[in-house]
Every structure is written in C-alpha cells, then in structure tokens.
Amino acid sequence: MSKIVIVGGGVAAYRALHRILELDPLCDVTLISDEDRPAYERPMLSKELLTSDKPLRSLGVRGSFPNLTQLFSTRATKVDRRQKRVLLDDGCEISYEKLILATGSRPRRLEVDNPTSERLHYLRTAVDAEKLRPFLCPGNRIAIIGGGFIGLEVAASARALGAEAVVLEAQPRLLARVAPESLSTWLHDLHKKNGVDIKLGAQVDQIAEDPSTGGMIVRTASGEIPADAVLVGIGVLPNVELAVDCGLDVDGGIAVDIHGRTSDPYILAAGEATRYPLERLGLLTRSECWTTSSDQGTIVGEAALGSLGDGYREMPWVWSDQYEASIQYLGLPLTASRMVTHPGESQNAWVDIAWDDAGRFLGAIGINSGRQISELRRALRKGLPIPAKFGLETQATL
Amino acid sequence: MTVMEETWIDACGVADIPDGGMHHFKHNENWVVIYHVDGDFFATDNICPHAFALFSDGWLEDGLIECPLHGALFDIRTGEVKRGPAECAVNTFKTKVDGDRVLCAV
Numbered sequence: 471m472s473k474i475v476i477v478g479g480g481v482a483a484y485r486a487l488h489r490i491l492e493l494d495p496l497c498d499v500t501l502i503s504d505e506d507r508p509a510y511e512r513p514m515l516s517k518e519l520l521t522s523d524k525p526l527r528s529l530g531v532r533g534s535f536p537n538l539t540q541l542f543s544t545r546a547t548k549v550d551r552r553q554k555r556v557l558l559d560d561g562c563e564i565s566y567e568k569l570i571l572a573t574g575s576r577p578r579r580l581e582v583d584n585p586t587s588e589r590l591h592y593l594r595t596a597v598d599a600e601k602l603r604p605f606l607c608p609g610n611r612i613a614i615i616g617g618g619f620i621g622l623e624v625a626a627s628a629r630a631l632g633a634e635a636v637v638l639e640a641q642p643r644l645l646a647r648v649a650p651e652s653l654s655t656w657l658h659d660l661h662k663k664n665g666v667d668i669k670l671g672a673q674v675d676q677i678a679e680d681p682s683t684g685g686m687i688v689r690t691a692s693g694e695i696p697a698d699a700v701l702v703g704i705g706v707l708p709n710v711e712l713a714v715d716c717g718l719d720v721d722g723g724i725a726v727d728i729h730g731r732t733s734d735p736y737i738l739a740a741g742e743a744t745r746y747p748l749e750r751l752g753l754l755t756r757s758e759c760w761t762t763s764s765d766q767g768t769i770v771g772e773a774a775l776g777s778l779g780d781g782y783r784e785m786p787w788v789w790s791d792q793y794e795a796s797i798q799y800l801g802l803p804l805t806a807s808r809m810v811t812h813p814g815e816s817q818n819a820w821v822d823i824a825w826d827d828a829g830r831f832l833g834a835i836g837i838n839s840g841r842q843i844s845e846l847r848r849a850l851r852k853g854l855p856i857p858a859k860f861g862l863e864t865q866a867t868l
Numbered sequence: 869m870t871v872m873e874e875t876w877i878d879a880c881g882v883a884d885i886p887d888g889g890m891h892h893f894k895h896n897e898n899w900v901v902i903y904h905v906d907g908d909f910f911a912t913d914n915i916c917p918h919a920f921a922l923f924s925d926g927w928l929e930d931g932l933i934e935c936p937l938h939g940a941l942f943d944i945r946t947g948e949v950k951r952g953p954a955e956c957a958v959n960t961f962k963t964k965v966d967g968d969r970v971l972c973a974v
Contacts, residue, residue, distance in 0.1 A: 511953060513938075518919070527955065761939065764952060789938055796921075796937055840936020844927030 474774050475556055475564055477546045477712065478572030479503020480512065481760060482741030484529045485767025486570050486774065491535050493775055498537040500564055502556065504545045505595055513760050515599040516623035517791055520606055521630045526596055549716040551734055568774040571713055571724060571732070571739040572767060575706035575758065580615060582676050589686050589699045590677060593620055594706075605699035608632035613688045613697035615674055617644035619790045620703035622657060625666045626792040636695055637661065638672040638688065647705070648799070650809060652822055653835050657792070664793055669695075706758060708743040721745055723756035728781030730770035738773055740766035746782060750853045751802065751832060757786040785833070785850045787843075798843045801833025801850050812860050814839040821846070823856055831856045874962070874973040879911070882968050891970075892924035898974045900961060903944045905931055910944045911961040911972050918954035 474490060474497060476483050483501060490497050503509075508530030518524050531538065541558070548557040555565045577592040591602045602624075605612060610633045614621045617639030628635040641647075643654040644661075661668060669690070676689040677700055688695040710720050719725040719733040723745030730738045730746075741763035745756045757763075765784050772779055788799040795818070803809065806824030814820045819838040823846070825831050831850055836843040842860075849857055856862060877895055885891045885904040892901040892914045901914040901924045912933070914922050921937035928934075932950055934941050940954035947957040962973040 513953075527953075529955075760953075787939065791919075791937070840921070841925055841927050844934045844936065844939070848927075848929070 473565065473567045474499040474570065475566035475568075476501040476570040476572060477549075477556060478570075478574055478741065479505045479542070480509050480572060480574045480741060480763065481529060482574070482763040482767035482770075483570070483572035484509035484531075485764050486572060486740060486771035487531065487538075488529075489768045489771030490775060491531065491533075491538065493772065493777070495535055496537055497535075497775070499535075500539040500541065502541045502544050502546050502558065502564070504543065505597075506543050507596065508540065508542075510596060511760075512594075513789075515593055515596065516620055517627060519596075519599050520603050520624070520627040546712060549712050549737075551716050551737070554736060567736065569737045570730075570770050570774055571737060571743065572741045572763075572770075573709035573712060573739075573743045574763075575708050575742040577702070578705045578707050580674065580677070580702045580704060582674060587677075587679055587686065587700075589679070589697075591699060591701045593624065593701060593703060602699070602701065606631045606633045610634070610698040611636065611696070613638060613686070613695050613700045614703060615677075615688070615700065616703040616705070617641070617668065617670075618647070618703055618705060619645070619788070621701065622661065622792055623790060624701050624703065625661055626664065629664050629666060630793075634667070635665075636667040636669065636697065638669050638674060638690065638695070640671065640673050642671055644668070644670075648804065650803065650822060650824075650835070652809075652811060653797070653837075656837060657797075660793065660795060706742070708756060710743055713739070713743070721754075728769075728783065729773045729778050730766055730782070731773065738770040740770040748785065748802070749783065750785075750851070751805075751830070753802065753805065755786065755802065759786045759788050761787050783851060785847060787847060796836075796838050796840060798836040798840065799833075800835070800843055800847055801831075803833035803835055806832040810862060812842075815841065821860075823860055823862070825856065825862075829855070876964075876971045876973050879963075879970045879972040882965060882970055885909070885970070888928060890924045890928060892922065895974050898961075900972060900974060901933075902963060902970060902972060903928055903933065905944070909963040909965065909970050911963050912942065912944055912947055913959045916940055916954065917956050917958055923958075 511527040545559040555563045606628045614637045625635040672690045680687045713724045724739040726744045730740045785801045790797040803824035809824040812821045821839045822835040824833045834846045880891045899914040902911045916935040918940045923933045926936040941951040947960040
C-alpha cells in the first residue's frame, strides 16, 4: 500500500487520482482541495454554465475506494519535505510517501480592484460562475476588463443572454499576449458584429461603486463606463508558493520533467503550476491549457505508483468557443518566425500555420477548422513536417 | 420490456465513401455517420455526446474519431471514450454491405 497525497482539486489532480485508483483501487490516497466540490469541466464556466441550464460536468470519483480521502474547502499551507508531511489550514498534518502538487492557477488581481463589491467578479471556480450568472441578463451591462480568452468568452455569453458587454483592453489589440494580429483582428470583428463595445488601450484607473445607481463605474483616462457588474479577466498566476517555500526548483512554474518529477524524488507535479519540457520543440513552457493539465495528471498518477511510461509528449492545445465559432490554438505559434494563413474547408474558416527559420513546425491557430487542427496536432506531436496538403510555397514572414 | 426492432436502411453506396472517409445522414431522430476503414464500415451517432459537434467534421485515424470541437476521442467500433473531455460513450449502429450498398441498422 502506498500513501499518496495530492494537493489540488482541478483536472490535473483528479486525472492523477483516477489513474491511481484505476491502477491500484486499494491505494491509500488523500486529495486536498480548497474548492468545495470535486473537479469539474472548468472550460464550461465562461460558456455553457452561464448560457444554458446544463449542469456542471463533474470529474469526481465514481465508485467506492476504501482508502480514498477527499478533503474539500481545505488548503495546504506548507510542505515539510524532511518529514514528508503536508500541513493544512485546519492545523492537521498528513504524511506522504509520494506527494503530487497540482495546485493550478489563480486569477491575476487588478491592482485597483474593489474586493468588497458583490458586483466585481473574477472567474475561476464554479462558485465564481454562480455569482456572475445572475448579472448577465437583458437590460444589464457588464464591463469586462481584459480582452483575453476568458473576457471574450464572457462577452459572448453576455450577448447570448441579451446583456450589453463592454470590453476594456489595455493593449492596442485583443489577446495581444498570446495571439498574432490575424486572430486579434478576426476576434475584434466577430465581437463587434455581435454588438460588443471594445475599447482598446483602455487602462483602468479605478473601479468604484456608484451610490446613485447601486451599480459600478469603471474609470479610465478616456472616460467613465457605468456597468451593472464588472468582470476582471487579466490572466492567471501559477500557484507555486508551496513549492517555492519548500525549496523545490521553480522557474516561472514548478520545474518538472516529462513524467512530472520535480527536483525532489518524492514530489511530482502536474498542470498549470508546472514548467515542463516540450522535447519535440526543445523548449520549456508553462501551459494554461485544460488538455495539458488533464494529460499530465494521468501521467503523474502513474509515476506516483512508480510506473514511468512515455511521459508527456502532447502539445499544448487550447480551444475557445465564442458565438458559433470554434477557435483552436495549437503548440507555440508565437515562438515562430514565419506564419502563413491557409484557407479552411468552409466559409468563415482558416488556419494560421507557424514555423521557424530552421523549418520546424511550431504551432497553428484554427478558426472553425477542427479537422485540420487534429491533423496538424498529430504531425506536431510526432515531429513530422507540416502536411504537404497545406502547400506552404506561399510563405510569409510573420 | 420493449425490444426495439432494428430497421435496416440503405445508407449509401459502397463507392460513395473512400477508404478513411465518412458519410453522414439523418434518419428520423438519428444523426448517423458511417466510417469506411480498410474495407469495413462502422457507424455511430454523428453528434458528440460531450458538446454539439459533428463527427463527420472530425478527424478519423486508426479506427478512432476525434471530435472537431474539443478533441474527445472515440473508438468507432465500440463507441468507447479513449480520451476526454467526454465521459460517456457514443452510440454505435450495426452496418452490413449488401451488394454495392451499405446498410445501417437504426
């Protein structure tokens, strides 16, 4: 019997738990989560959970496992590597033989936020989504600070529900941190067509409550935006503090190998808090990516039981659904020096394909092009060249 | 207990689907896709059980169909989920070849 402790309650933690229980149903395993329920499909929070009556899809454990303990609404506060134990916020201690850190990320806070207001929202957990949802209704206006994926998905959800949406982005274009201009421009047009008011270069100076209306006011250099609610979506920060405090190697994320092994042989890590190697591309990266967290979780579950398979060899792959559009983001296209746009298989479909000067395929962005992205993902994972059908004689410099 | 009787319908011609290809159709309430793999024909629901997307827009390889929207992967022979985010299997339908036609039991 092996005593495994998992810190975290998201998809990486639960995929690890599922794999451990699949391989060893009698395993003595304890999961510690600061959320109030088992993991769920977090991508639903900004989309289906806001716009439909579909229940949140759970990733919880099905079946009975005699040596499984799940501690919810509980925070791990310290890892004592010498004595191999985890300290909890309720004062308890849990010893481990193998520890899995799947601590995920948290929303980056706006410096000028107004944390006492019930109308100011961040969106990371099911509880956050449940609080936000009632504000997305006809007649209401929501101000969204941050023109990234979360902000734009909530804007699309707000419009689907008949609410007004204003997006305030500090950069000169949407998704400036992660997207090429082609995607920024396309998304800008998509949201404009759907009635979203987009304000670029809008640095927020203050978020205040408006006592005359009971609503909120967002103040920028170019004016005031009244809103019934404010959503802040300006990125996430990896939860690496436990790892830093106990002296693990951390460099922008908990340093792991393709099996999720950290610098301590008794500690593994998976998911958004990790910085991991993409061996095919010769790069280290940290991903904010549901599929990566899911796959890495399964791998560290195996590794915690001493089974090392092929390790993580997939590529980061993010999807975003906005209105009727499917946006897919594969690999690391922004590290490329060259990118070309290939027409998709239907109207309103296209694929940007990216590679470097050495001819290495590095990633792609697809709009309504799931089939092509599937094919490109296989090529990227296997280290193959870009499939010939994409005809790259029309190369263009990024 | 009610036993639903199978209804064999003429889905398409054998020559209509190249090897590795798909053909989709709607019959009453069923959205069905037929896959041609190495001379054999298989059929499943055409709608992903995870979120609305058509498998006929997806990627078929090694007997697995990948949903074009969120990448859920299914075995076209058994309907089994091979990779999430889907948690439940997709319905499968029997097929058979009659002369130059592919029949499907819906």
